[in-house]
Amino acid sequence: MKVGIIGYGAFIPRRRIKLEEIAAVWGADATSYKRGLQLHEKSVPGKDEDTITMSVEAARRAFLRSGGVEPERVGALYIGSESHPYAVKPSGTVVGEALGITPVAHVADLEFACKAGTEGMYLAHSLVKAGEVSYAMGIGADTSQGAPGDALEYSTAAGAAAFLFGADEDRILAEVVATYSWTTDTPDFWRRVHMHYPRHGSRFTGEPAYFRHITSSAKGIMERTGFEPKDFAHAVFHQPNGKFPIRVGKRLGFTMEQLETGWLSPWLGNTYSGASPMGLTAVLDIARPGQLILLTSFGSGAGSDSFVFRITDRLPEVQELAPITRVQLDNDKIYVSYGQYASLRGKIRMGE
């Protein structure tokens, strides 16, 4: 039985802040940050946008491309995020109710730093493959925060991607050829209970965390499937900044041509659980039948999920049925000042 993505969608908030705007507030050298992190600007959620609202919009777009799957037939819904609006009360219940997936559905919120989105995709795919449900949805969404002045503040962004999995041959857009996960206990980034901002291990987040996990996971799935980098039309890696995904891709043997379609971070920032899944939506927007796609996420703590997808003949028929990810990224932008950004992100201490 073939199982694959039968609908996908992304949502990017319209607000943006330029890297220079943040650097000016902290007396930092914008040019060296831009060069070092390869970041130009990042998305900023409005006061009324959060993981739940972005998940609903991304999921509605996934249904638009699903060939008319009725929401009540979706048997499982998983929302991966590290910025669930409630500490206790699932995002998934609100999203499921808004989409019409509930009440007969298995719903859960997931958390694993930046890889919670692909965890949901992994589970959704597995449940369909096991024959437990006809359709299952995995969503990655985040409105992450970095501490003011911290290097993370230049990258933490907002966005969501949703994927509907199913086994109807005539609906599959991208067949899941293989999955692979690689996980260790690596303390590179964390946020304790009740803490507003995360802490990280600075340079320790690079080699022992991001690069080790992504290369191990990507090499693992290529060994398991017998594919080599040259077999893939596109490869998408987790994008905490502009630099890392290109560096890890080239280290694994991929070319810029294979990497650039899903490389959104220079103009989007790091959307955490949404990051590599949103890169995948940008690839699906232009991928052609028969092409192979590699997706490898990374979540601090740490782990990497990999997927190999094979594009079907149906994908080109649905690409234009919902907003294209690059079009959202490049158009209708509303630039905000650091003052507006601080207000929107709740960084200003208000009167009682």
Add this chain to the structure above:
Amino acid sequence: MLSPARAWREYPQRYRLEASRCTECGKISYPPRVVCPGCRGRQFETVTLSREGTVVTFTVVHVPPAGFEGQAPLILALVELKEGARTMVQLADVPDPSQVRIGMPVRLEFRKIAEEGEAGTIFYGHKAVPA
């Protein structure tokens, strides 16, 4: 401010834009009604409204009420959806209220409407954004 219980009762219309269509005269009421304002009929079927419409009229609130303080200038718009039903919603993602025009096309997006302080529940629903 809404109570959690009242918001919960209104989820079908707030979350999924479910309206009632009178089986007698066909008039669509949003939010759903018990008695049809067109023909006083009491039989309805549920219809889900599209999320596309146009601004019928609007106003700009410069001193928003409690619970919406941080949102000035707050734009309220009467939006007519494709099916003919009208709804009063906030107009979001418009940085300059002078850009708003009667007749401008909008679409409804799922947004956070209000919250009961930092410890209370969060109310969700739809706002209009430029199409």
